[in-house]
Amino acid sequence: MAVEITTPGPADDGIVDAEVIEQTRLDRLKDAAAPHTAKAKAAFADQKARVAVRVSDWFKTADVTDEHLAAEIEKKRRQEAKEELGEARARLARLRAQAKTPNLPKEAGAALAVQLASAESQLHMLDADHMKISGRDLSKARWAKKAGRLGAVAAGAYGMVNGIAMEPLLALAALGIGGPVGWWYLAHEDTATKPAVDLAKTPVNMVKQPTAPAQETTADASPYGPNLAEPRFDAPAPPALDEEVLTEALRQAGVIKPDATVKVLSAPAWGEDGTATTVFDLPAGVTVTALVKKSEAFAGALGRDLSMIDITKAGTASRASLWMSDADPFADARPSPLMDHTGSVDAWKDGIPVAWAKRGNAIALPLKNSSFVIAGMTRSGKGVGAANLVAGAGMDTRINLRVVAGKSNGEWDPAAKAGVAATYFKPNPARLLALLQALKADMDRRNRILGDLGKSKVVPECIDAVGGLELLVIDELATFTRPDRPMRDEILEALIELSAVAAGAGILLVLITQYPSVDVIPQALAMNCGTRWAMRVDNATQSNAILGGGASSSGRDASKFDPPLPGLGWLVNPFAGVTDLARSFDLDEDERGEVTELMGRAARLRTDARRLTGQWDDPIEAYLRKVTGLSSAAGGPDRNGMPGRDLVTMTAAQKAAREALVDAIDVMDELDRDAQLEEMAAAIGRGMTADRLGELLRQAGAGPTGKITIPDRGRVQGYRREALKALLERIDGA
Template sequence: MAIEIHPEDIPDAEVIDVEEVSRREQMMNAAKARAQQAGAALGEQRVRVFARISAWYATADVTDEDLAREIERKRRSQTKHGEVELGARVKGLKLQLRHADPEMSGALAFELAGAEAQLQALKETDADNYKISGRDLGRARWSKKAGRLALSLGGAYGYVNGVAVEPLLALASLGAAPFAWWYLSRPAETQQPKAGVAPFIPGQAVPVEGVGADGTPVPAPVWTPPGQFVPDTLSSLGRVSLVKPESARVQGEGDLVTALVKAGIISEAQRDQTHLAGVIQPSGPGWTATIELPRGMPASNAIGKLEELASAMRIKRSRIEIRPDNSADGHDGRLVLWVADQDNPYGSGKTDSELIAAERWDFWKDGIPLGPDARNNRHTLDLIWSSIMIGGLMGYGKSYLARLIAAAAALDPTVRIIVITGKTGPDWAPLKSVAHQWIAGASPDVIRKVLRVMDTTITEMQDRGTELDRLYEVSPEKVPEGKVTPELAADGMGPVLLVVDELQELLDGAALVQVAIDEEMTPEGGRPKTKNARDILVDSFARYVRVTRFVLGMGVFITQRPSSDSVPTKLRDVCAKRGSFRVKGQNSAKMVLGDDPVNQGAAPHLLGEDSKGVVVLELGDEAGHITIKADVIDLPAFKDICLRGRDLRLAAGTLTGDALEYGKVDQAAAATATLLADCIAALDANSVDRARTETLLGFLAAYKPSAYGELTGPQLQARLREAGAGGTRKLGACEGLANPNGYTRDQLTEAGK
């Protein structure tokens, strides 16, 4: 039998509310969850605080771009500060030199020259000096890290000492602690790429979306993660603002095509048939684009409208270069456009030629180092097997370009040099020490001498051809191409360089001379017929170029009046290479370079007054023409080069002709200068400013025994008289005598001037 027990039957029983128990359990679980969340949040705060502090010490808040700007700013500031200091130093030295005595002036002048050279080097500092490398960025970042650590340590040291002196400082810092904790522990903001904007990928160049109306490339928008540095492939464009205030800036390929339409290169109907082959890309100090023209339209159509295109793009014509695309993928309907980021991309400074420091040069192997183009690519001229015609207005650098060629030849002892200049002057005087023939002037006698030299030279070069024929019969392996080889050149068949300057003066002078033609004498034996020497001279120069090329005959012809009279077509056409500096018009440009190069974009007539040293070179090969800023060799450096070339020829036994005779005079002058200098040095060594002949002879024998040990008194007097010092003079009281004869230091110094 079952027994039922009810709660009410038990007086002390406690009633359990199940719902209340469940509610309390939920409250406890919620409290535990809140405690866990609070702990987790506190942990996250600690992580963020320590992460932010660590990031600050690691300089994670400083991007490479910020560091690069800071480094460049410091370098430019240092350069400017150096210019100011050197400028003040130069002014001070000039003032000292103006009031210095003769003994100190030499040292001051030397110091002044060095200071001026340093100042000029600072002023000509180019963009390459401000390029930032990865190592520069690394050093700058570590320097900033060290600075922050030092700042923290210094702050902690100051805080501890401050608390010791003023305890209220500790209470103040405790009050600021919560705010600092909140600031450091706040969640970091996340950044996501913007819609339609490509993310930046390290190692890739910044893409260029298009080109503005002013000719400046427009970078495509690129999203960069926080702290990520984008390599500035267009930094040079970014530093110099070329946007004209009145120019509307439009972007994209369409803008460039619009410029072609406005320039009249293509019509509006041909817009859709014109597009870029690839993208607009940075190229040196500028940008380049390859343009596909409509089918049937040659690139020469655009090349002939350079000025119109510059007007359409609202930039100066000097900033634009156009040429057909001669690359492997190119064709006659594709052109390459290059736009500089400056109105004068070649700059106004001068670059010294590397030939100045060269001890020796291989004219055959190394060619002639010329200089950089607008993209800062250096170029070399190979003149073997060819000749060059150089023309242009006065004062723009023709002689400097020709001097580069002559300097390279002078430093190669296998090269024979012949100089013919239509006027006297110092431009080519240094070559007297190495030139086989050196002729200056345009008088009738000089013109006749030039004709004789040309006949003799051509005959000698033809004799080389005869020798090549003989070698081909007996040893054909020595002349595999029927031309002179480097081995034959080293054995005596070296290059022959003919330098003809002031061609227009020579032709004008020759026009006044009549030359007898023996083969056309009358049967009665009367006077022979004559011919104008101008025609004969042109024929001689052209014939030299034609018949001596394969035996290493080369010519450099320089004229400053590009016209049909000063640049005979017969001579120009046989010169495979041509160079033109600034000229006044397209006709003059064609007179020097020829029609085809000008039609293909060579434009010396578009060079401005600030284009000194800039030359357009037609190379006579697939490369077409180039425009460069020629390096510089001044006359003192040219003289040093020629003297080195003379020593090389003396050692090689190749010094011939006029250079040998010139050397004898030069050696006598050098010996005279040495004698006077030795006499002055001997007096100074004995602390006297005058001496009798016998005493001076003793000083010299002690100073240089090998040179003056056997010299007698009468011989010394004769040599000093030849040196311009004159005879002995009364010295006044000297060497214990009342008024003996002898020489004074001032007398010897005056003779040496």
């Protein structure tokens, strides 16, 4: 057996150093463990990165999809709608029970019918379970959820916080109280969001791969987990419209090519009023005008209606300013600003507020240089739009208002009863033609005055010199201009001439029709009217008859309102800079008497200015009296649109005599027979005596009393009813 003999060194005197041996052993163990240590470090670094991503995503609510948010919003709205539905049904039941009440007064019945219709409409909307959720709704819900999570961490709370229950272990770890379990949960791969892998199609590499080196720790990383940013509650809201969404919408609308992009210059968040304005540059060769022509398709691609976007140029032909709203700006009616207006109106300088635009701004149409066409099918709201214009015109004392009604109802009576309408009569083609001829003659007079003043057209300084501005309103134009109507050709010829050359002399037209066809309003007439307001019509042809031949192809089509709202239409006025949708202000006469109220204010203004009908010499009515023998000043003798003898020019004694004659006839009609002075005076009242009544009737031309026969009285002295009626007709027709 061989024995190995070790010779001790001089340093340790033959004794082996134990520390050296131990260090050598440790080095060997370290070398052996090095691959495992590197692998562990890599795994830990991967865990830290995964934890950081998941916590960050949790705070950003990346785990919550828009579908989740929409479901939460819808659930809440459904609960609210359920409660409202119960209340609406109970209210409807009460109203229906009330409607069955016997002997219900007519006025109460009408009011109840309105309430029933409103309740049934509300019930229908609730039953329809309308749950439209906008982008702004989703954005607000997401930011509320973010704030909730940040607030929970800041408060050191967990559990009953909106959204945290979706990942409770993540919440614990984020709060720093989850311990190993929370860390494991965060580091564990999120299989819910990771796409599934098809193992059958995944290739297997049998070659052993080298161990990846350990990842370096970033400077801002912590060995105890990720550094979480301090919670902030003033983070800026996201933009209402980003570049990607905008580009895709433009592509879908066919405005830009599939491979083209846009550059967003300004993209603010939604404002408190639910609107936002985005400014962007279109690709080379694409103009804002081209975009406007495809507004409807573009609005649809953005998930909105045409009324919810507004596109304008922002300095260059290809730079667009896009205004958006999350709600229909025309959904709710708005009262006329004239109701709160005090003092007079300057219709030339400031214009007349008649409607509001998409952005909520009032549209004031100036009465200068432009005649008007307002058209739309029945119940489209054209009458209310015209009423706004006429009421405002009445409050400018320089305007001579003349109204020709195409129907015999009392729609335009308030202007006459207040004495504001210088001329007012109901369907009468011969009188309309005479009125147009009078205006043509007056145009020549005005032009001579302008020539003396050295002016080519009326300006504010010479309005009074020419006798004010003339505004002729013809309602239901088709009554006079349909084919086969009497004097149609002569009336149209005069209208076309006035619309073409009279505006410079201060004579303007307002033509209103529910039959916008070339037979009723020829193109030569419509196109001479610079202001055109097209409310709901049947088809694009009718729309183009109002707005112009290429209007529908440019996106302006009054047959495509969805839903059609009263007073909503396409309004074009180059002098007010308007070519867009507009809805007329709500101005009601039948239920609230607002037109009468405004005309009363106008009458007081005109009285003070000595411009009320009868206070100034009117050459137009003087012409009509000369030609027809009858006056339509302030609507005629009874101010109801029926021409007659000019009461304005009567003396006080003549007016009193005529009034007594009318009263006597009314008493006879009530008695249904002839009558004596004593019984007529007693029925008239107001201090009237038989002697005074006899005196007034003689002044009117009735002569002395004569023999009449009264049942049970025989032959007595009195007046015959038919004789007094014939006298009144002669007076009013003189």
